[in-house]
Amino acid sequence: MDARKKKRKVLLMGKSGSGKSSMRSIIFSNYVAKDVRRLGATIDVEHSHVKFMGNLTLNLWDCGGQDAFMETYLASQRGNIFSDVAVLIYVFDIESREVDRDLDTYSAIIEALREFSPNAYVFCLVHKMDLIQAEHRQRIYEERSALIRSRSEQFRVDTFGSSIWDQSLYKAWAGIVHKLIPNLTVIERFLSAFAKKIDAEEVILFERSTFLTVTSVSSEVGDLNPIYDRHERLSNIMKAFKHCAARNTLTTPASAGFVVMHTKTPQFNIFLGRFTDNTYIFLVVPPGEAAYNCAVLNTMLAREGFSKAAASGRSDGFPLPPPDGPEDATMNGVAIQA
Amino acid sequence: MAFPHVRRARSMELDKKDRLSNPFHLRHSNSTKSVKTCAQLSLEDILQGTTNAAVSAQARALLEPSVKPRDAKPRLLLMGLRRSGKSSIASVVFHKMPPNETLFLESTTRIQKDSIHSFMDFQVWDFPGQLEYLEPSFDLEDIFGSLGALVWVIDAQDDYLDSVARLNRTILTVQQYYPGINVEVFIHKVDGLSDEYRTDAYQDIIQRITDELNDAGYENAPVHFYLTSIYDYSVFEAFSKVIQKLIPNLSTLENLITTLGNNCGFEKTYLFDVLSKIYIASDTRPVDMASYEMCSDYIDVIVDISELYSWDHPLRKHKGDQVQEAESHVVLHDETMIHLMEMNKYLCLVSVIRNPEAREKKGLIDMNCRTFQEALNDVFSRSWEHPEDHATN
Numbered sequence: 001m002d003a004r005k006k007k008r009k010v011l012l013m014g015k016s017g018s019g020k021s022s023m024r025s026i027i028f029s030n031y032v033a034k035d036v037r038r039l040g041a042t043i044d045v046e047h048s049h050v051k052f053m054g055n056l057t058l059n060l061w062d063c064g065g066q067d068a069f070m071e072t073y074l075a076s077q078r079g080n081i082f083s084d085v086a087v088l089i090y091v092f093d094i095e096s097r098e099v100d101r102d103l104d105t106y107s108a109i110i111e112a113l114r115e116f117s118p119n120a121y122v123f124c125l126v127h128k129m130d131l132i133q134a135e136h137r138q139r140i141y142e143e144r145s146a147l148i149r150s151r152s153e154q155f156r157v158d159t160f161g162s163s164i165w166d167q168s169l170y171k172a173w174a175g176i177v178h179k180l181i182p183n184l185t186v187i188e189r190f191l192s193a194f195a196k197k198i199d200a201e202e203v204i205l206f207e208r209s210t211f212l213t214v215t216s217v218s219s220e221v222g223d224l225n226p227i228y229d230r231h232e233r234l235s236n237i238m239k240a241f242k243h244c245a246a247r248n249t250l251t252t253p254a255s256a257g258f259v260v261m262h263t264k265t266p267q268f269n270i271f272l273g274r275f276t277d278n279t280y281i282f283l284v285v286p287p288g289e290a291a292y293n294c295a296v297l298n299t300m301l302a303r304e305g306f307s308k309a310a311a312s313g314r315s316d317g318f319p320l321p322p323p324d325g326p327e328d329a330t331m332n333g334v335a336i337q338a
Numbered sequence: 339m340a341f342p343h344v345r346r347a348r349s350m351e352l353d354k355k356d357r358l359s360n361p362f363h364l365r366h367s368n369s370t371k372s373v374k375t376c377a378q379l380s381l382e383d384i385l386q387g388t389t390n391a392a393v394s395a396q397a398r399a400l401l402e403p404s405v406k407p408r409d410a411k412p413r414l415l416l417m418g419l420r421r422s423g424k425s426s427i428a429s430v431v432f433h434k435m436p437p438n439e440t441l442f443l444e445s446t447t448r449i450q451k452d453s454i455h456s457f458m459d460f461q462v463w464d465f466p467g468q469l470e471y472l473e474p475s476f477d478l479e480d481i482f483g484s485l486g487a488l489v490w491v492i493d494a495q496d497d498y499l500d501s502v503a504r505l506n507r508t509i510l511t512v513q514q515y516y517p518g519i520n521v522e523v524f525i526h527k528v529d530g531l532s533d534e535y536r537t538d539a540y541q542d543i544i545q546r547i548t549d550e551l552n553d554a555g556y557e558n559a560p561v562h563f564y565l566t567s568i569y570d571y572s573v574f575e576a577f578s579k580v581i582q583k584l585i586p587n588l589s590t591l592e593n594l595i596t597t598l599g600n601n602c603g604f605e606k607t608y609l610f611d612v613l614s615k616i617y618i619a620s621d622t623r624p625v626d627m628a629s630y631e632m633c634s635d636y637i638d639v640i641v642d643i644s645e646l647y648s649w650d651h652p653l654r655k656h657k658g659d660q661v662q663e664a665e666s667h668v669v670l671h672d673e674t675m676i677h678l679m680e681m682n683k684y685l686c687l688v689s690v691i692r693n694p695e696a697r698e699k700k701g702l703i704d705m706n707c708r709t710f711q712e713a714l715n716d717v718f719s720r721s722w723e724h725p726e727d728h729a730t731n
Contacts, residue, residue, distance in 0.1 A: 199657065221653045230646040237642045244635040245670050248628035256671050263640060263666035267654070268647040272668075284647055288658030 006182050007057045009084050013073075013109060014091030015102055016041065016065035019127045019164065023091075024048075024062055026164055027173050027210055030253035032243055033164045044069060045081075052207060053214065053278050056181055074108055082116035089123045089176065092144065094161075095131050099147070107151045114153060122155045123176050124148050130163035137161065167232035174213040174232065184215060192217040194302055198295040201268070204231060204282040205275065209254065211235045211242070214279060222284065234282070238272075264292065271296050275303055411453070412486030412584045413461045417508070419501045420445060420467025422493040423526045423568070428452065428464050430568045431577050431614055437568040456611050457618065457684040457718070458585065460486060482512055486584045487520040494539050494565075495527045502543060506550045513556060521561040522580045523547070529567035540565055571631055578616045587717050591619035594717070598710045599623075599689065602703050603696025607689040608633050609681070609714075612641065618685070633688040636676050640666050663711070665704065673697070679707045681714055 012020045022036035028050050042064035050058040063073060063081070073081050090109065096102050113120055126144050129137055145159035160172035178184070187205070195203040201222035205214040213231040227233075238258075246256035258280070261272040268284055269292040275281035281303075285295045416424040426440035432454055450464035463481075465471065471481060482488075490508070492501045509521055525543055528536050544563055551559045564576035582588055591609065599607045599621040606629045608617040615634050644664070663680040670676070675691040687707060691697055 201654075221651070221655075224649075224651050224653065225647070226649050227646050233646060234643070237639055241635055241639045244632060248632050249670065249672050249674065251672070259669040259671065259673070261666070261668040263643065263664070264660060265644055265648070265664040265666075266660070266662055267644075267649075269660075270643065270647070286655060286657045287660045288656055289660045291657040292660075 006055060006180075007059055008086035008180050009059045009061065010087045010089065010180075011081070011085050012060060012062045012089050012091070014065050014125075014127075015093060015096065015105065016067075018065060018091045018093040018096075020065065020091050021046070021062055022164055023125075023127070023162070023169055023173075024060065026169065027212070028060070030209075030243070030246075036164065041066070051278075052177060052210070053181060058177075058180070070105060074112055078112055079116065082112045085113060085117040085120045087121045087123065087176065087180065088113055089125065091125045091127050092148070094126050094128050094140065094144065099144075103147060103151050106148070107153075110151065110153055110155060114155070118154075120155075121179050122152065122157045123172070124157055124159045125162045125172050126159060127162050129161045129168060130165045167229060167236040170212060170232040170235040171229065173210075174235070177207070177212055178215065181214060188215050188217060191215065194298075195219060198283070198285065198298050199291065200283050200285045200295060201225075202282075202284040204234070206235065206238070206280040206282060208257065208274075208278045208280060211239045211280075262296075264289075269295075271299065273299065273303075275299075276306060411459050411461050413463060414486055414580065415481070415488045416462065416464045416491065417488060418465075418467060418491035418524075418526075419493070419504065422467065422491045422496075422501065424464055424467070424491050425450070426568055427491065427524070427526070427566070427573055428462055431573060431616070432462060434613075440568060454614070456613055457682075460581075460584065482516050482519070487522050487580050488512070489522045489524060489580060491524045491526050492543065493527050494525045494536070494543075495530050498539070498543060499546075502546050502550075506547060506554075509547075509551060509559065509561070510554055510556065513559070518560060520580075520583055521559070522576070523561060523563045524566045524573070524576060525563060526566050526573075528565045528572075529569045536565060571627065571634060574615055574634065575625070575627075575630065577614075578618070581616055581618060585618060588619060590717055591714070592622060594710060594713055595619055595687075596621040598706060602689075602699075602706050603691065603693040604677075604689040605629070605692045606633075607687065610634070610637055610686050610688055611684055612637060612686055613684065629690045632676060633678075633690065636666075636668065636678055636688060637686065640664065640678060661708075665707075667700070669697075677703060677707075679704070679711070681711050682718075685714070687711075 012024060014020050021039050021042050022031075025031035025036055025039060026033060028048070042062055044064055046062040046064075048060045048062065050060055052058050061081070063069065088109070090106060092102060092106075110122070113122070124145070126141055126148075129141065132140055141159075141161040148159060149157055158175060160168070160175060162168045162172045181187070191203050191205065194200075195217050196219070200219065202216065202218040202225075204216040206212065207214050212235060216231060218225070242256050242258070243253050245258075246253040249256065258272060259274065261270070263270040264287070266287060269287055271283040271285075271292070272280055273296075281299060283295055283299060285292055416428060418424055425443050425446050426437075428450070429435040429440055429443065430437055432452060446464055446466045448466060449469070450462075452462040452464065454460050454462060488508075490501075490505050492498050492505070505521075505523065512519055523543070525540055528539075531539065540563065547561060548559070551557070551561070562579070564572070564579070566573040566576045585591070595607050595609060598604070604621070606623055606626070607621045608630065609619045610617050610633070615637060617630070617633075664686075665679045667675055667677040673692075673694065675697050676688065677691060678686055678688045680686045687710065691703075696703070
């Protein structure tokens with residue numbers, strides 16, 4: 001049972017001033033993009049624990065990037081830093097003038113990682129993309145990521161272009177946490193079955209405090225949506241509104257949130273509500289008052305089924321039945337639309 | 339959060355025929371019988387506040403042909419010294435430019451005339467600061483002829499004495515020919531000032547202007563002062579106040595909204611212009627910045643989300659009947675509810691609800707808002723003036 005309770009060590013590295021702490025603050029500590037200029041340089045390693053989806057805790061090591069620190073990481077602290085790593089996130093500053101030197105440091109880090117945690121995932125963020133003119137972004141990003149891949153030895157590296165000023169940051173981090181969530185296939189299987197039952201175009205699961213997309217499923221029609229970055233944009237939109245709500249109800253952004261949101265328009269209907277303790281569910285269904293209400297009702301029922309399963313002690317975090325077991329039982333709780 | 343993609347055209351577009359034919363174009367109806375159909379406003383259930391008498395008085399006031407028919411659009415003149423922020427204000431409020439991009443605006447060299455088509459058509463004229471329009475070569479009639487309001491922008495971070503002196507000269511000249519003209523003074527760029535300095539500057543500017551005008555024998559001048567900044571909501575708030583003065587049926591709208599709010603237990607209600615996020619009317623309770631910000635941001639949320647999911651495709655099928663106008667509500671962590679309902683192509687009604695009993699009666703709220711919507715469209719189309727048109731609609 002305890003095997004499900006996962007604590008994952010995440011290393012956040014990169015050259016000094018590349019924006020590691022900034023993005024960490026925005027994603028996990030409810031900073032607004034323009035607040036990050038208040039952050040000072042990170043000294044040595046800052047540890048933080050981020051509870052993500054109940055049974056997954058991210059143990060975030062934000063490693064200060066000044067050369068002196070880098071040397072100690074690679075020498076005296078080598079074993080301490082690089083053992084037991086689940087994920088390495090390496091941040092490149094797109095504006096850096098010493099690309100070769102950055103890549104040398106990166107190779108040294110990769111070398112150390114290979115030695116102590118050969119099974120880690122590696123993500124490289126090419127950061128501060130907003131500083132590049134829009135028409136060159138894609139090309140420069142691709143050149144840079146090709147360079148990075150060539151220095152990554154046997155690791156399969158995922159690269160993302162990111163910027164704290166738009167939704168690309170959410171895309172990158174959603175990609176990262178997506179890789180870390182245990183029993184993701186189970187969740188996805190449940191969601192797609194559920195989406196089919198209620199005829200939804202799209203069902204998205206958001207993490208509660210970060211509003212990162214945990215996972216999403218869409219129907220054949222929903223797949224035709226021409227806006228590919230909609231999930232990141234939603235994260236961005238909802239998080240911005242959460243900040244606004246916090247500001248105006250005199251609470252901290254961490255304790256602000258939504259109980260429920262309904263939106264009905266002539267083209268689509270949307271329901272956003274709490275699903276588990278740590279997630280919001282976001283449904284997009286076609287217009288139609290009756291069908292919409294039914295979908296909302298079913299979501300509530302599914303949620304009850306979930307929490308019952310949790311109460312019976314089957315698991316501690318995301319309360320899902322084991323893959324082969326009583327999944328049907330949960331689904332029976334879902335009212336079939338007349 | 340700064341979001342540098344240039345914002346959207348309207349997303350909550352309606353397929354419906356536009357019921358709102360230019361509402362401020364005055365139709366010269368030649369009969370007084372026109373008033374009778376306001377009894378059909380069918381607001382009996384919730385809106386007892388608006389009596390027929392009030393509406394008819396309003397209607398009659400509108401019929402006085404004080405505006406030349408050739409150019410009925412009210413006009414907002416943006417004036418002030420150069421580099422005081424006139425064009426920035428116009429871009430942020432009417433063109434959705436993110437505030438930090440206004441740094442790159444070129445200085446204005448000729449009068450920029452902007453037509454705004456919204457719930458009410460009006461023009462915004464952005465004047466170059468260096469222009470000396472009080473010289474005889476300028477036709478005053480042409481500039482101030484169909485004036486709605488004169489917005490004077492003062493850079494509060496700069497030495498404002500010049501600007502104040504020039505404003506006084508302008509007011510004194512203009513009011514000889516066009517008495518009763520609304521002068522709105524925006525004490526601008528206050529985001530960079532400390533609270534203390536801000537109030538000092540505010541008091542000082544008011545003092546200087548009123549003293550000067552009083553000395554010149556122009557007492558109780560219709561001059562209003564606002565502290566504004568493009569980096570927060572204050573400029574929208576100020577523009578809302580300016581625009582509201584141009585709306586002939588404002589008191590009717592306010593009455594309607596207040597009655598609606600009282601009957602539904604709304605804490606605060608705004609009628610927003612979706613594009614500019616100016617509110618054109620609200621209930622008579624005092625405006626607090628918190629509710630205004632939340633309502634305004636909630637419109638953004640809905641417009642942004644609509645942009646993501648309003649794509650057209652033949653395979654997207656409806657699954658049943660639904661009301662044509664968008665409706666949305668959200669309940670926040672502290673149980674505050676924000677309710678939004680689209681009124682027509684341009685306007686939406688946003689309310690903050692904190693009363694727990696009111697929140698329970700969501701159905702009733704929706705119904706009342708629909709009734710309000712009918713009333714609103716009646717007010718705008720002034721259906722009592724031409725009952726036969728209304729009957730065919």
